[in-house]
Amino acid sequence: MPTPAVLPDQVARDLREFSIEVPSWAYGNSGTRFKVFGTPGTPRDPFEKIADAAQTHAVTGLAPRVSLHYPWDRVEDVDALRAHAEDLGVRIGMINSNTFQDDEYKWGSLTAGDKTVRRRAIDHHLECLDVMRATGSKELKIWLADGTNYAGQDSIRARQDRLAESLAEVYQGLADDERLVLEYKFFEPAFYHTDVPDWGTSLLHCLALGEKALVVLDTGHHAPGTNIEFIVAQLLRQNRLGAFDFNSRNYADDDLIVGLADPFQLFRILFEIVQQDAHRPASGVNFMLDQCHNIESKIQGQIRSVLNVQETLAKALLVDREALADAQERNDVLEANGILMDAFWTDVRPALAAFREEQGLPADPFEAFRASGYEEKVAAERVGGNQMGWGA
Ligand code: PSV
Ligand code: MN
Numbered sequence: 069m070p071t072p073a074v075l076p077d078q079v080a081r082d083l084r085e086f087s088i089e090v091p092s093w094a095y096g097n098s099g100t101r102f103k104v105f106g107t108p109g110t111p112r113d114p115f116e117k118i119a120d121a122a123q124t125h126a127v128t129g130l131a132p133r134v135s136l137h138y139p140w141d142r143v144e145d146v147d148a149l150r151a152h153a154e155d156l157g158v159r160i161g162m163i164n165s166n167t168f169q170d171d172e173y174k175w176g177s178l179t180a181g182d183k184t185v186r187r188r189a190i191d192h193h194l195e196c197l198d199v200m201r202a203t204g205s206k207e208l209k210i211w212l213a214d215g216t217n218y219a220g221q222d223s224i225r226a227r228q229d230r231l232a233e234s235l236a237e238v239y240q241g242l243a244d245d246e247r248l249v250l251e252y253k254f255f256e257p258a259f260y261h262t263d264v265p266d267w268g269t270s271l272l273h274c275l276a277l278g279e280k281a282l283v284v285l286d287t288g289h290h291a292p293g294t295n296i297e298f299i300v301a302q303l304l305r306q307n308r309l310g311a312f313d314f315n316s317r318n319y320a321d322d323d324l325i326v327g328l329a330d331p332f333q334l335f336r337i338l339f340e341i342v343q344q345d346a347h348r349p350a351s352g353v354n355f356m357l358d359q360c361h362n363i364e365s366k367i368q369g370q371i372r373s374v375l376n377v378q379e380t381l382a383k384a385l386l387v388d389r390e391a392l393a394d395a396q397e398r399n400d401v402l403e404a405n406g407i408l409m410d411a412f413w414t415d416v417r418p419a420l421a422a423f424r425e426e427q428g429l430p431a432d433p434f435e436a437f438r439a440s441g442y443e444e445k446v447a448a449e450r451v452g453g454n455q456m457g458w459g460a
């Protein structure tokens with residue numbers, strides 16, 4: 069496929085409607101268990117995190133929502149936070165619950181054998197629903213660190229039963245237009261078993277709960293070699309893909325910039341999405357980033373990530389699906405594969421630059437941000453106070 073100068077109309081229309089949610093925690097300092105490197109200008113409170121997130125949207129036009137983590141992003145005046153976001157052209161997205169930082173959750177939260185602990189974890193989730201209402205959000209995102217480290221440490225079955233009961237209580241708190249999304253992860257911080265390790269477990273709980281419960285797929289949460297696009301196809305088929313956490317990984321839950329470790333995997337995933345029209349807002353899939361920028365500039369990292377998703381989505385939209393269907397019908401394996409590869413290798417960058425300019429956006433948002441002086445400005449202004457990190 070030759071390099072297109074402009075995007076076909078339908079591709080441009082689809083891209084205009086597409087948006088990505090960014091996580092507040094990506095703008096704070098993060099690191100590994102070895103070291104957290106601080107960066108000058110890192111936000112000191114949720115207001116500053118939202119201001120940084122708004123920069124990502126301002127130059128890309130792609131990231132109008134910011135996920136909050138509760139209680140990391142707790143503020144006295146929620147109305148003021150909401151208004152601050154709206155003044156800066158963004159709004160608050162999902163509310164992420166947190167039952168992994170307190171000592172009492174050492175043995176589990178929604179799965180804990182101790183009734184008092186379980187009660188506290190359920191109440192925390194119900195409180196998150198109040199935060200959602202105050203912020204204008206409609207979605208509660210649950211990722212649990214629950215699990216065990218050693219065989220025999222606890223009953224896997226009993227923990228599933230307790231989880232089901234706890235989730236049912238949280239689910240009952242949802243209003244008709246609200247939903248909860250349940251994220252799975254195959255290991256870490258628990259190293260023998262986690263209580264929601266895979267899409268099957270998440271889906272089973274969601275099916276038992278009802279239509280307002282959906283699965284979250286984080287691209288970094290699978291065993292190496294897992295065919296993630298297959299999971300995407302399967303969850304979409306069941307109308308249970310609620311949200312995506314995009315990031316890149318080489319080894320485990322690396323949370324690196326999207327599309328850098330394996331651009332072709334991102335393309336395959338997005339093509340599966342496109343084939344089921346799930347990139348359209350009407351599908352209800354919330355496309356998000358879940359990343360931690362340990363060594364690179366955080367805002368620049370977020371900009372790169374959303375642009376990589378947009379660029380790869382454009383390629384997926386360019387696949388000649390009629391020709392593909394025809395090749396598939398004839399079992400022409402190599403022609404079918406060639407059609408996909410052709411779209412993957414197409415350089416859409418010039419057409420995307422023109423597309424952005426048409427919308428009054430910089431042709432190169434990444435360079436525009438670097439040249440804006442924002443990072444230097446906040447580094448000078450944000451002195452004193454404690455910088456926030458992955459963990460408030
Ligand atoms: C932990 O693995 C994690 O990265 C999950 O993916 C959540 O989405 C995120 O933290 C925020 O809680
Ligand atoms: Mn995640």
Ligand code: MN
Binds near residue numbers: 288358
């Ligand atoms: Mn993760």
